[in-house]
Amino acid sequence: xxxxxxxxxxxxxxxxxxxxxxxxxxxxxxxxxxxxxxxxxxxxxxxxxxxxxxxxxxxxxxxxxxxxxxxxxxxxxxxxxxxxxxxxxxxxxxxxxxxxxxxxxxxxxxxxxxxxxxxxxxxxxxxxxxxxxxxxxxxxxxxxxxxxxxxxxxxxxxxxxxxxxxxxxxxxxxxxxxxxxxxxxxxxxxxxxxxxxxxxxxxxxxxxxxxxxxxxxxxxxxxxxxxxxxxxxxxxxxxxxxxxxxxxxxxxxxxxxxxxxxxxxxxxxxxxxxxxxxxxxxxxxxxxxxxxxxxxxxxxxxxxxxxxxxxxxxxxxxxxxxxxxxxxxxxxxxxxxxxxxxxxxxxxxxxxxxxxxxxxxxxxxxxxxxxxxxxxxxxxxxxxxxxxxxxxxxxxxxxxxxxxxxxxxxxxxxxxxxxxxxxxxxxxxxxxxxxxxxxxxxxxxxxxxxxxxxxxxxxxxxxxxxxxxxxxxxxxxxxxxxxxxxxxxxxxxxxxxxxxxxxxxxxxxxxxxxxxxxxxxxxxxxxxxxxxxxxxxxxxxxxxxxxxxxxxxxxxxxxxxxxxxx
Amino acid sequence: xxxxxxxxxxxxxxxxxxxxxxxxxxxxxxxxxxxxxxxxxxxxxxxxxxxxxxxxxxxxxxxxxxxx
Numbered sequence: 001x002x003x004x005x006x007x008x009x010x011x012x013x014x015x016x017x018x019x020x021x022x023x024x025x026x027x028x029x030x031x032x033x034x035x036x037x038x039x040x041x042x043x044x045x046x047x048x049x050x051x052x053x054x055x056x057x058x059x060x061x062x063x064x065x066x067x068x069x070x071x072x073x074x075x076x077x078x079x080x081x082x083x084x085x086x087x088x089x090x091x092x093x094x095x096x097x098x099x100x101x102x103x104x105x106x107x108x109x110x111x112x113x114x115x116x117x118x119x120x121x122x123x124x125x126x127x128x129x130x131x132x133x134x135x136x137x138x139x140x141x142x143x144x145x146x147x148x149x150x151x152x153x154x155x156x157x158x159x160x161x162x163x164x165x166x167x168x169x170x171x172x173x174x175x176x177x178x179x180x181x182x183x184x185x186x187x188x189x190x191x192x193x194x195x196x197x198x199x200x201x202x203x204x205x206x207x208x209x210x211x212x213x214x215x216x217x218x219x220x221x222x223x224x225x226x227x228x229x230x231x232x233x234x235x236x237x238x239x240x241x242x243x244x245x246x247x248x249x250x251x252x253x254x255x256x257x258x259x260x261x262x263x264x265x266x267x268x269x270x271x272x273x274x275x276x277x278x279x280x281x282x283x284x285x286x287x288x289x290x291x292x293x294x295x296x297x298x299x300x301x302x303x304x305x306x307x308x309x310x311x312x313x314x315x316x317x318x319x320x321x322x323x324x325x326x327x328x329x330x331x332x333x334x335x336x337x338x339x340x341x342x343x344x345x346x347x348x349x350x351x352x353x354x355x356x357x358x359x360x361x362x363x364x365x366x367x368x369x370x371x372x373x374x375x376x377x378x379x380x381x382x383x384x385x386x387x388x389x390x391x392x393x394x395x396x397x398x399x400x401x402x403x404x405x406x407x408x409x410x411x412x413x414x415x416x417x418x419x420x421x422x423x424x425x426x427x428x429x430x431x432x433x434x435x436x437x438x439x440x441x442x443x444x445x446x447x448x449x450x451x452x453x454x455x456x457x458x459x460x461x462x463x464x465x466x467x468x469x470x471x472x473x474x475x476x477x478x479x480x481x482x483x484x485x486x487x488x489x490x491x492x493x494x495x496x497x498x499x500x501x502x503x504x505x506x507x508x509x510x511x512x513x514x515x516x517x518x519x520x521x522x523x524x525x526x527x528x529x530x531x532x533x534x535x536x537x538x539x540x541x542x543x544x545x546x547x548x549x550x551x552x553x554x555x556x557x558x559x560x561x562x563x564x565x566x
Numbered sequence: 567x568x569x570x571x572x573x574x575x576x577x578x579x580x581x582x583x584x585x586x587x588x589x590x591x592x593x594x595x596x597x598x599x600x601x602x603x604x605x606x607x608x609x610x611x612x613x614x615x616x617x618x619x620x621x622x623x624x625x626x627x628x629x630x631x632x633x634x
Contacts, residue, residue: 401599401602401606
């Protein structure tokens with residue numbers, strides 16, 4: 001058994017729910033004057049960990065502080081979307097997530113005891129990652145934390161609670177409380193990823209605004225031997241839980257997640273009693289083929305939610321990301337997924353500013369782009385919630401009319417809204433985009449997150465487009481490339497220190513050493529490529545410009561524009 | 567396409583009679599349910615969001631709401 005195998009086995013044995021991280025005294029606590037750090041990330045949840053790993057991979061030293069020393073309590077966020085998995089791939093932990101997670105793309109919607117329809121979120125093959133995996137949040141955090149510990153640029157400080165934030169002209173001064181008392185730490189930039197009840201947000205006197213929904217939900221995780229398909233099942237008004245909705249998901253380790261709508265009048269303390277929860281689960285099982293299967297209650301929580309966000313995600317040198325910045329209902333899996341996308345949007349921009357590749361103003365585009373994405377998530381989430389929990393008699397009337405019609409008529413199924421599942425926002429209004437001057441078909445417009453496609457390498461190995469994209473900017477170009485572009489290429493002047501990777505794709509055979517083969521033609525179709533067509537991708541794999549036959553000058557100009565240099 | 571507000575029904579009296587007839591024998595709640603389904607069926611037939619928005623506004627515009 002090789003070293004990596006035994007390491008993998010040792011990791012398998014890790015109980016991430018019980019894992020405790022050690023508080024260690026930092027030399028910064030003994031410094032006579034506060035030490036200046038480039039970036040301090042507050043909160044070692046999925047968002048803070050992803051941001052720290054991304055920054056460290058970009059050679060930016062990060063201090064990651066967390067007020068606690070354990071991972072997520074309970075499974076919490078469990079649905080991780082394809083785009084998030086692609087980000088995890090870039091962060092070096094995608095394989096572990098997918099190996100452990102339950103991959104799924106099919107959902108079923110039931111009304112009372114009847115299946116209304118089934119949907120498939122990824123009907124077409126040719127993507128490296130599935131539409132979704134279900135994975136307990138403590139695994140996601142655990143795998144990210146394992147990855148973070150491999151990166152010496154990350155200084156993780158557990159039991160370090162931020163109790164003061166002072167915004168000064170050129171830096172931010174933090175007061176941090178530890179088991180050994182307080183110390184001061186200065187940071188050029190601070191990323192607040194400390195969750196829905198963000199202490200950082202409160203310390204700066206900001207708030208999230210929006211709608212709080214008058215409804216309560218019960219989450220029950222049960223451990224059961226029965227196999228259920230790896231699918232998302234949603235019931236409107238089932239006989240075993242009349243007048244409410246129920247959502248069922250499979251998680252790893254033989255755990256099922258059941259989400260019962262309870263209504264606003266439910267007593268949260270009463271609903272948390274195990275006997276009460278067990279009775280609800282038994283009713284569900286009795287109405288299924290599982291009958292009287294034995295199960296154990298693993299974790300339960302009664303929750304309410306709102307759809308809200310901060311007015312601005314940037315306050316000078318303090319940037320807010322994830323639940324600290326915005327909140328949604330759980331229907332659609334738009335919480336953790338959008339938080340991870342916040343982190344990836346922020347990481348390359350912070351790195352570019354700290355390395356002097358981009359002006360500080362680029363951080364305002366972080367706020368603008370992710371506020372736009374948050375609005376999209378909030379809109380989708382609010383619509384789902386209004387369908388699942390009608391707020392008026394007439395809303396209920398139309399909801400039920402849609403469900404009744406959906407039994408017979410296919411058109412009505414498009415109106416059934418049990419959650420519109422997380423897709424990355426297309427940042428079509430981003431100031432970093434260079435607008436199209438030529439026509440392209442399809443959805444890969446400037447601002448879109450890159451769609452994956454299978455590629456074949458010169459050495460015969462299979463690869464994927466996203467795996468071939470560079471850590472910084474990438475120019476994807478379809479062969480045959482015009483000779484004059486190749487001649488100009490050397491004259492392509494980039495800002496100092498900025499890297500541009502060229503990825504040349506072709507359908508022709510045999511492949512030359514610097515070409516990748518698009519055997520199935522999926523890449524050509526998804527990007528509407530013709531010979532000489534080119535796409536410029538940002539470091540976060542979003543399209544920022546495209547051309548039919550670019551000259552080097554246009555590419556250099558679009559790249560400078562994407563760095564907010566012009 | 568704009569919402570047609572000029573007379574466009576092939577057989578106005580036949581349609582009106584059928585509309586009343588289809589509610590025959592229904593309790594008020596059942597009639598409400600039928601109306602809702604009818605609206606959804608017709609909306610799907612129209613399809614175009616702009617026309618549907620104009621229809622929603624046109625209908626709402628004829629409802630007197632009390633001033634407070």
